[in-house]
Amino acid sequence: AQSVTQLDSQVPVFEEAPVELRCNYSSSVSVYLFWYVQYPNQGLQLLLKYLSGSTLVKGINGFEAEFNKSQTSFHLRKPSVHISDTAEYFCAVTEYNFNKFYFGSGTKLNVKP
Amino acid sequence: EAGVAQSPRYKIIEKRQSVAFWCNPISGHATLYWYQQILGQGPKLLIQFQNNGVVDDSQLPKDRFSAERLKGVDSTLKIQPAKLEDSAVYLCASSSSRGTIEQFFGPGTRLTVL
Numbered sequence: 001a002q003s004v005t006q007l008d009s010q011v012p013v014f015e016e017a018p019v020e021l022r023c024n025y026s027s028s029v030s031v032y033l034f035w036y037v038q039y040p041n042q043g044l045q046l047l048l049k050y051l052s053g054s055t056l057v058k059g060i061n062g063f064e065a066e067f068n069k070s071q072t073s074f075h076l077r078k079p080s081v082h083i084s085d086t087a088e089y090f091c092a093v094t095e096y097n098f099n100k101f102y103f104g105s106g107t108k109l110n111v112k113p
Numbered sequence: 114e115a116g117v118a119q120s121p122r123y124k125i126i127e128k129r130q131s132v133a134f135w136c137n138p139i140s141g142h143a144t145l146y147w148y149q150q151i152l153g154q155g156p157k158l159l160i161q162f163q164n165n166g167v168v169d170d171s172q173l174p175k176d177r178f179s180a181e182r183l184k185g186v187d188s189t190l191k192i193q194p195a196k197l198e199d200s201a202v203y204l205c206a207s208s209s210s211r212g213t214i215e216q217f218f219g220p221g222t223r224l225t226v227l
Contacts, residue, residue, distance in 0.1 A: 004155070032214070043117070043204060043218030044156070051214065090155050100169060101216070103155030 002027050002093050006104035014112050015083055021076040021107045023091030033074040034092040035065055038106075044090060050074060061085065086111045115139065117219035119205050125225045131193040134222045137186070138207030144168075146216060147180055147190050148204040156204055162188065195226045 003026040013019045025031060032051050036044040048059025055067040065076045074091060091104040118137040126132050138145050143164050148156035159178065161168040165185040173180070177196070182188040192199055202223050206216040 006155075009153075036218075041122075041220065043206075043220045044216075045218070046215050049214060092155075100158055100161075103157070105153065105155050 002031070002095070002102040004091050004093050004102050004104035006091055006107050008107050009105065010108045010110065012110045012112060013081055016080045018079050019077065019081050019085075019109065021089050021091075021109065023074045023076065023104060025072050025074065025091075025093045025102075027072070027093065027095065029095060031093050031095055033065075033067060034094075034101075035059065035063070035074070035076050036090045036092060036103075037061075038088045038090065040087075047076070047089070081109070081111045083111050083113060085109060117205055117207055117217055119203075119219035119222055121222060122220065123223050123225075125227065126195055127227050128197055129194040131191065132195055132224060133189055133191045134203050134205075134224075136188045136190070136205030136219060138188075138205070139217055142207035142209050142217070143185070144208045145182055145188050146206040146208075147188070148206065150202040150204055150221070152201070159190070159203075192224075195224075197226050200224055200226045 005024045034049045035047040037047050038044050047063050048057050050057045050067045058064045063078050088106045088108045090106050092101050094101045120135050145162045147159045150156045159173045160170040160180045162182045165182050180190045202221040204221045205219045208216045
């Protein structure tokens, strides 16, 4: 089974500062990678996904992530955060047949004014 | 288009009671998922349906949890009897077909077992 590690449970950052949320996965086989965002009392919303091709993936709300196969990582970045980015972010992985998604434990991003 | 609907949004019960959650996926979506999200953890898949058939229920505690999707549209997840450790948010998601990239999530049902 896959495992997804999000080492940082909470990340505080000031508004307009850059941020990186880290994600590492365990699989050595081909995988597809996702980042979801969860606002309070809401379901998960897809931010971006990596399936193939360019290792730098751009998503909604100015977020991007880079797939690094050698380091089995898929870190999420944003050059300048806004208060509205305060939410919990989940990294997820699935193998090529999309049969099952495995989620990390989440990182709470707290953007301070 | 309407999103994934879930009800109730919140439920408080005592241990050993029964509870049921309802999910209505996006119209036309053949695949439906139920996840359990315990506080501080990521969602964990409980069961996956393709139309009205079960694709994966390997992580469903079958001694107390059951789920059905009789007509291949809406679905019900039941817990009977509930335990304290069942306190969690239960998320329903749907996708247009098995093997589709994106899952669309409902707002979840927050269950508290006292």
